Every structure is written in structure tokens, then in C-alpha cells.
Amino acid sequence: MATPALMQNYGERTLTLVRGEGNYVWDDSGHRYLDAIAGIAVCGLGHCHPAVTAALQDQAHTLLHVSNLYNIPAQEQLADKLVAVSGMDNVFFSNSGAEANEAAIKLARRLGSERGLACPRIVVMEQAFHGRTLATLTATGNEKVQQGFGPLPEGFLRVPFNDVEAIEALAAEHDDIVAVLVEPVQGEGGVRVPDSDYLRRLRELCNRHNWLLMLDEIQTGNGRTGELFAYQHAGILPDVVTTAKGLGNGVPIGACLASGVAAQLFGAGSHGSTFGGNPLACRAALAVLETLESERLVERAAALGDSLLQQLRVQLGGCDAVRQVRGLGLMVGIELDRPCAELVQQARASDLLINVTAGNVVRLLPPLTLSDSECRQLADTVSTLILQFVRRAA
Ligand SMILES: *Cc1c(COP(=O)(O)O)cnc(C)c1O
Numbered sequence: 001m002a003t004p005a006l007m008q009n010y011g012e013r014t015l016t017l018v019r020g021e022g023n024y025v026w027d028d029s030g031h032r033y034l035d036a037i038a039g040i041a042v043c044g045l046g047h048c049h050p051a052v053t054a055a056l057q058d059q060a061h062t063l064l065h066v067s068n069l070y071n072i073p074a075q076e077q078l079a080d081k082l083v084a085v086s087g088m089d090n091v092f093f094s095n096s097g098a099e100a101n102e103a104a105i106k107l108a109r110r111l112g113s114e115r116g117l118a119c120p121r122i123v124v125m126e127q128a129f130h131g132r133t134l135a136t137l138t139a140t141g142n143e144k145v146q147q148g149f150g151p152l153p154e155g156f157l158r159v160p161f162n163d164v165e166a167i168e169a170l171a172a173e174h175d176d177i178v179a180v181l182v183e184p185v186q187g188e189g190g191v192r193v194p195d196s197d198y199l200r201r202l203r204e205l206c207n208r209h210n211w212l213l214m215l216d217e218i219q220t221g222n223g224r225t226g227e228l229f230a231y232q233h234a235g236i237l238p239d240v241v242t243t244a245k246g247l248g249n250g251v252p253i254g255a256c257l258a259s260g261v262a263a264q265l266f267g268a269g270s271h272g273s274t275f276g277g278n279p280l281a282c283r284a285a286l287a288v289l290e291t292l293e294s295e296r297l298v299e300r301a302a303a304l305g306d307s308l309l310q311q312l313r314v315q316l317g318g319c320d321a322v323r324q325v326r327g328l329g330l331m332v333g334i335e336l337d338r339p340c341a342e343l344v345q346q347a348r349a350s351d352l353l354i355n356v357t358a359g360n361v362v363r364l365l366p367p368l369t370l371s372d373s374e375c376r377q378l379a380d381t382v383s384t385l386i387l388q389f390v391r392r393a394a
Helices: 052-063 073-086 097-114 132-139 163-172 199-211 260-264 277-296 296-318 341-349 372-393
Strands: 018-022 024-027 032-035 090-094 121-125 156-159 176-181 212-218 240-243 255-256 321-328 331-337 353-359 360-362
Touching: 018 255, 032 090, 032 372, 052 277, 073 255, 090 097, 097 121, 097 132, 097 176, 097 212, 097 240, 097 260, 156 163, 163 176, 163 199, 176 260, 199 212, 255 260, 255 321, 277 296, 296 321, 296 331, 296 372, 331 372, 341 353, 341 372, 360 372
Parallel strands: 121 156, 121 176, 176 212, 212 240
Antiparallel strands: 018 024, 024 032, 090 255, 240 255, 321 331, 331 360, 353 360
């Protein structure tokens, strides 16, 4: 039992992990698990990657924090690097995903204000997840996340995911829309992969209406889907893109990148953060981006993801209870026809950490450093567990 000194917002936690190395973590009785969640898509380089550890150690000896009252060389290097690899124009650093999305939402509102709109609106999606702050939980398409936290901020319009026509229909009813905010692949909502032309069509739609296309790549970014950012699969450039999770490999950091008009909306004093972009977090993120390149892990995520999907599809192909095996790169979901939260516990008994999201979707988010044999082991174990689970119920 966790100490009552903690607020009870996380529900019961039944496993205590005390050490990690590469693709494995160990619990407090010395038991080893293959980690196919990676801290919810955070530890893309695996646990305690030596390049990140070395950068942190070096910076911990040098300077941890000064605030944004001063120039921060590591922050500038990280900004230059992110801009170069993303094609965006500039960046604001936060400490978390939700804060990166808050920055994006504030950019959209600024644009609305410049356009003289009393209530500028942002189009968001059903099943979306954008965070737990008041604005981002309002953007989130899950009533459980919003329950009991009213009054919620105004200015959001919701449509089904992967439905460009539904947004087109909204455009006919509302003349105060300023932006579309969407995940390129929905994560918490069930690893939902849209049609391959979805982002390109959203880009065209936003161009036509003069709206910002704002992509939440907090989970899909940093190589997870087999491109550094998922929009790079579509060959488009968004106006705003947020990322966080994998950027620091476990050190809290978020980023809101902007291009074009969106990159000019914040002026001095319009937004800020005490910790955001501090030397420690930026050194970690720089080490992550350098390692993704030097170890060619983005290409690796694409190849591993294809192979994992293929193995799972072969092994689960004959199982009627499996509705769909889907994913992009190393973001993989297996949708069952029934709730399957028990699989998390059953996987632990097989020395494997997985996650179940949206009630009936097994979600795999392994490190990008997985070996071929670990990938096979993951596919075998997960398939076996699902087949056993389904058979037991029959
Ligand atoms: C995790 C996540 C967030 C929230 O990030 P936090 O760091 O928990 O605030 C927002 N959007 C998406 C798509 C996420 O996966």
C-alpha cells in the first residue's frame, strides 16, 4: 500500500520498480522485466542510456538552473537542433506535455485576438488526449478526464477523429475557428491510426480557411513512429507541433514548436515558465536527439515496428476476439472485443510490462533500442497471453 501522504489520484499501484538498464527494469525483489511501455513512450533510448547519463552528470556538476532571466546556451543549442530537424521556425520549452499544449492553445488564442474574435475556437477530436490542465483536459475527448472539474474553458469544438468532412461542416457553421488540434496517431485514445492522407487533407483544409494546424506529437514525436515527427510521414509542415515524452528520455521537458505566422505570435512577456528549458533538461534532450541520430534509432523504430506488427498479425490472425492489430513504428495497439485490463498483470507474470488503454486496447510502446530477438519475444509473449486470455473466457 502506498503511503496515505500521497493523493489517491493514481489508483492502486502494485509494482515497485527500482532500477533500469537498456530495455529492462527490475523490481524491489530483484525481478527483471522487459519494458514494453518505456515509461509511457518516454524512455525511447531505453533506461539510463549512457549518453543521457553522461550529459546529466556533466551538467549536474556545472549548473542546474538559472531561470529564463538569462541566456541558456544548452537551451539555444537544443532550439537550433529542434528547428533544424523539424523544419519549424522556433520553439518554447516547457516541463511537460500538457504545458506544451497550453502554449499551443495560447498561440491559437493570440491569433484569434489579433483577428478580433471574442471567442476563438479550436477544433479537437473525439477520443483525443491532450493532458490534465484545465485547458488541455477540455481539449481531451474523454468525459472521465473532465468529470467534476467544471466550469471548463470555452472555445473548443469536437468532431470525430479521421473525419475531414466533419471539420468542413463545422467551417460552414462557425466563422471564429482559428485552429485544428490533433494527434497524428491517437495514443491514450487507443492507438488509433488515421487514413494515410488525413494529415495532408487537414493541411489543405487549414490552408484554405487560414487556420493553424496544431499537432500534438507528445507521444508520437522523437522517433516513436519511425520518423522523428509523425507529420514527416505525410510530407507536410504543421503551424504548431508539441512534443514532450521521449524528448528527455525521462528528464521532464516539453516543447511547443511553431512555424510561419504562429512563430510570431508571442512577444516579450506573453508566455513563460520558471523551469522550462533549464540547462539540465536541455542537456538531456540534446543527448537524446544526438543519440537518435548516431544510433539511427528512428530508422530502427520504423523497421522494428513493421516487424512487430507483422509478427502480431500472423500470430493473432486467427483469433476472432482480436478486432485489429494496428500501429505506426513502435506505437502498437491490439484492440480486443472485450475489456482486457487483466492482461497487464498477466504480462507481469511473464516478465513483461505492457499497458492497456481505452479499456480494450493492448498498447506497446517499447524502447527504440529493442533487439530483434527482444522484438520476437515481445510478439510471442503478447500473442500467447492474448490467446490464453481469450480461451479462458470461452
Ligand atoms: C502524455 C500526453 C500528453 C500529456 O503530457 P504530460 O506530460 O502528461 O502533461 C498530451 N498529449 C498526448 C498525445 C500525450 O500522449
